[in-house]
Amino acid sequence: MHFPYRNIVILTGAGISAESGIKTFRDQDGLWENHRIEDVATPEGFKRDPNLVQSFYNQRRQQLESGSVQPNAAHYALSRLENELDGTVTIITQNIDNLHEKAGSHDVIHMHGELLKAQCSQSGQTIEWSGDISLDDSCHCCQIPAPLRPNVVWFGEMPQSMDKIYSALVAADLFIAIGTSGSVYPAAGFVHEAAMHGAHTLELNLEPSIVESEFDEKRYGPASQIVPELVE
Numbered sequence: 157m158h159f160p161y162r163n164i165v166i167l168t169g170a171g172i173s174a175e176s177g178i179k180t181f182r183d184q185d186g187l188w189e190n191h192r193i194e195d196v197a198t199p200e201g202f203k204r205d206p207n208l209v210q211s212f213y214n215q216r217r218q219q220l221e222s223g224s225v226q227p228n229a230a231h232y233a234l235s236r237l238e239n240e241l242d243g244t245v246t247i248i249t250q251n252i253d254n255l256h257e258k259a260g261s262h263d264v265i266h267m268h269g270e271l272l273k274a275q276c277s278q279s280g281q282t283i284e285w286s287g288d289i290s291l292d293d294s295c296h297c298c299q300i301p302a303p304l305r306p307n308v309v310w311f312g313e314m315p316q317s318m319d320k321i322y323s324a325l326v327a328a329d330l331f332i333a334i335g336t337s338g339s340v341y342p343a344a345g346f347v348h349e350a351a352m353h354g355a356h357t358l359e360l361n362l363e364p365s366i367v368e369s370e371f372d373e374k375r376y377g378p379a380s381q382i383v384p385e386l387v388e
């Protein structure tokens with residue numbers, strides 16, 4: 157693989173996991189189809205109906221743990237790129253699944269959290285978690301045990317590791333976005349940040365995203381085809 161880049165930053169979204177059987181958010185029969193964002197992906201929604209929100213994430217965790225969901229050729233291609241490139245490959249994922257890690261990627265930043273972790277609703281501390289989170293599950297880190305919530309960044313909450321993300325974007329000489337609609341910030345603004353610091357920018361998606369005009373280069377098709385083609 158001839159890759160004239162040394163510091164690659166890759167932003168992934170739900171589209172990279174679609175062919176692994178995980179629903180995206182905004183495609184046909186997507187996750188938001190049956191739920192309003194305000195009801196299942198905001199702190200207010202959790203306060204209003206914690207049961208609904210816990211079960212929305214419990215179902216997604218069950219699917220991930222059922223073993224029926226495995227990395228696809230796109231995840232494996234990125235792991236190969238990280239192992240073979242003479243340089244750095246940083247994956248910033250908006251996804252809360254663990255498919256990049258299962259495919260062998262090591263430098264993965266989960267900016268919107270992780271499904272296989274629970275979070276203390278008081279201290280924000282996270283713990284590895286498998287199985288359902290129920291309303292009776294509480295933390296062991298506070299004087300008065302607090303309820304556990306999914307370790308997921310909801311709308312209106314600050315994404316995780318933003319300082320680490322911005323230093324990666326500043327240092328990047330190549331920025332690739334894979335499988336994201338570009339509809340959520342600050343992730344949708346990363347291409348602009350990387351371009352401002354001189355990176356070449358490439359969009360790999362099934363169809364043009366909302367921010368496709370910001371990219372130097374675009375390739376469209378299913379991730380399991382166009383990502384391995386790029387890395388080969």
Ligand code: BV8
Nearest residue numbers: 169170171180181182250311312335336337340341362379
């Ligand atoms: C914050 C976790 C500030 C939960 C998620 C106006 C302007 C700018 C910003 C805002 C604004 N109004 C409100 C905001 C802020 C808001 C926002 O951006 N709202 C949007 C709706 C406008 N953002 C926030 O609130 C963020 N926080 O701004 O904090 C702050 C500052 C200081 C202090 C406190 C706070 C936090 C946002 C995080 C929300 N959490 N997820 C969960 O997973 O349930 S968002 C969720 O949707 C995902 O995580 C992802 O990030 C996001 C977008 O989804 P995508 O991954 O792109 O998926 P989507 O379905 O949309 O698209 C799939 C794509 O794949 C499609 O393009 C499709 O064509 C393609 N595809 C499909 N199949 C394939 C494929 N591609 C290739 N191959 C295939 N086979």
